[in-house]
Amino acid sequence: MKTFALLIIMWIMGIWQLHCQYYDVSIKPVKQDLYISAKYRIWIPEPVRKIRGIIIRQHGCGINAKDNGLNHANDLQWQALAKKYNMALLGTELIGKEACSEWFNIEGGSGKALLKALKKLAKISNHSELEEVPWALWGHSGGAYWCTDILFEYPEKVLCAIPRSGGLAFTKLWNPLVKQVPVLWMAGENDLVDGFDYVREMTKKSFYSYRRYGAIWSIAIDPKADHGNRKGRSFAIRWMDAVLSMRLSNNGNNPIQLDSHGHWLGNLETNEIKTALEVKNELSDWGWLPNEDIAKNWQEFVQTGWVSDSTPPPIPLQLKIERSEGRCILSWKSEIDIESGIKQFNIYRDNELMGIVHGQEHNFHDAPEPVDIKFEFIHDLENKDGQITIESENFQGIKGFRSQGVYDQHN
Known part of the structure; x- marks a missing residue:
């Protein structure tokens, strides 16, 4: 009877534990919210005692994207990245009343829903630090708009962000704090939405809007991709891996601020890569890259749509x-x-x-x-x-x- 009562309580609270490593919660909208439903699934690596951060993977617009949303927490390759840094991995399922923009604009309630979800997840997982640790963001399409909103609302909590095929940085109220957050803007060369070709240029414009003022932002256009992600993770994961190694702090939750020395740059027009010391002017034409290896990865990706690998996978x-x-x-x-x-x-x-x-x-x-x-x-x-x-x-x-x-x- 006690077990049955506990299950009922968990169901009422919108909480369900799938396995020892997975936890699900749901957040009901309040009166002014524009979303219908907000669900979250987190994967926590074992036997980690303290989580250092959360990689948040936000789905895009449409039924198929929504139906796959929670499953982002089940992605083994992204889990491997999270585990490397003692981070958790979060997937979501957000539904608006009518338009997708009702949830990807965080003013509609999805921003506060995230905070409520992390509070619940912190409690049921016995990881109270989940409420305080910083975030690494990734979002596709509508999810990229959501990531951009979160970046501008909570720049002090964001380790890095990868908006893929979405996000309007140039329409946001000016926020100088986002210049200190590494951002990788991504899109496909043939990135059409509803038959319209605007995503690629919108992505470039978002990049330029802050890069010209010194933001540590990058941009990578997949020459073989459309609106789908194709093989973008071959570069995105490497880039995030490098940035996390630089930004995660061993003393507290505040991301480490990066200086302007020692990094590399990639030219958007020529695909050249150079050290920062070699580029004297026209900074807005060059994307920020964390190190030489990632610069070479970027160059290969923007030319071929793929990053090659020469290292063997782990032994079973x-x-x-x-x-x-x-x-x-x-x-x-x-x-x-x-x-x-x-x-x-x-x-x-x-x-x-x-x-x-x-x-x-x-x-x-x-x-x-x-x-x-x-x-x-x-x-x-x-x-x-x-x-x-x-x-x-x-x-x-x-x-x-x-x-x-x-x-x-x-x-």
């Missing part, structure tokens, strides 16, 4: 074999390649490929597909002994080292 660990009802169940654990994800796991018996377990891809909205991945391989028992090993293969086609073997013995 803790292989285990169980037998049940005439089947053999092979399970394992694995870290995820931050730069290139995991395309598949290749299963071998005595060095002969016996099966493939597919990893997690991403869709138009950059949401994960499928949502949940089980690191297991099930097959019918065969009257054949052998040494089982597994290797990871990332989305660049690079294979990692084989795991330690486990002997599959049937007699």
